[in-house]
Amino acid sequence: MMKPINLKSDINRIITDKHIDVNHLPTKEQRDQWFIKMALNKLAYQKVHQFYRASVWSGNKPLRFTFNDWDVTKQANTAQAKALGNHAYKLAKQLQINDFNVVLAGDRGVGKTSLALAMMSLLMDAGRSVMFVSTAELLHLVNEKYNDDGIKIRLQSITAAMKEVEILVLDDFGTEGGMTGNIKPVHKDLQNMMYQVSNARVNFEKNKSRGATIITTNNNKQELKQMYENKLIDRVYPKNPNHQLLFDKMEGVRNV
Template structure:
């Protein structure tokens, strides 16, 4: 049976080779410019990886928690120092953030953005994430706290959403936690919301750290309006 299969394959190969010659001749194709089988396989592999990456990002993006549920995007081309009160300082900050993003393409780091409201912390965090070109998740702590404020016992859908959000926060390549500390000053019906948030942040922090190698496993970008004392 093996011999018969070989004969059939040889016969089929001859037919295909003949047809290939006819097509090349008919259309005047320059065979020297045709990709090799290896090149075609590599193209297929790259395209497949792109598709998987896109599908994965679409799956992750389901769990973004944007302020007021409005998607926000930003990149370095949109950074306008003249729009800031201290334009020279803003220009320097933009440059530092850009250089930091370049560095983070080869080094996994956590970054904390501290400053008054409106100074561009969130914008620069988004710009760095965009520059890295990795799967990114945006979490507004106010929106996250609002989910915790729900009556979870009678809201199984919200409870499941919180689990999904937490899993995404742990597994995503780049996590942006926006306005950390804001939730601590907000009023909620369930007084345990802050404690629950602390427990979640603790689990997320642990999940994003490689204890075996004692280093950061995945990038986390955190923005806050609070001082060190206020955060404590």
């Protein structure tokens, strides 16, 4: 025979187990505010992860890197490596509340992508929506869209996300235009796509960035202008020297 339910006894047990002070229960207004806050936090979480899932990774393999992973001892010039790490960290902290573009420029394998990922990770933890796009992989998708309608639809979704995300990371920007010494204009469709994105990420009324774009590149600004429309490069490449991380004195060391 089932034991009868004693609701009052069960409630008293819960009150005792949870150490609830029944003399100081939240008001209806406080409960409503709590539920609203929980709902907003859930929406913010969904927004952040929605954009992250739209990322375009090289080889479809997501990458993770944090500032704790930045090992300066892997560089001969440890002082420069430390300075670059500190600079990237300070910029990431500023990007939590401000919008501006950042460039990490230098030779291959010096850690540009690693620090960009570290900035992205810190900003994602702070609640800003982030998206990583390998421009080389993006070019591959553009080339393949003629043979696959599914890729066309995916590119439309990627373009929309790139326009709206708060923090957009363009990795290896410029490799889609060829290696140094063999620079050529980028594929027309990719040009158009990037131009649309760059336009959408500018607040023309206030003459400032709408969201932040972080680019890593092996090329200088003039080389990038040989690949893309000059207006596009002027919009994504920051003019403020403090927003430019130059890896001039760094050696090519993978996983730095």
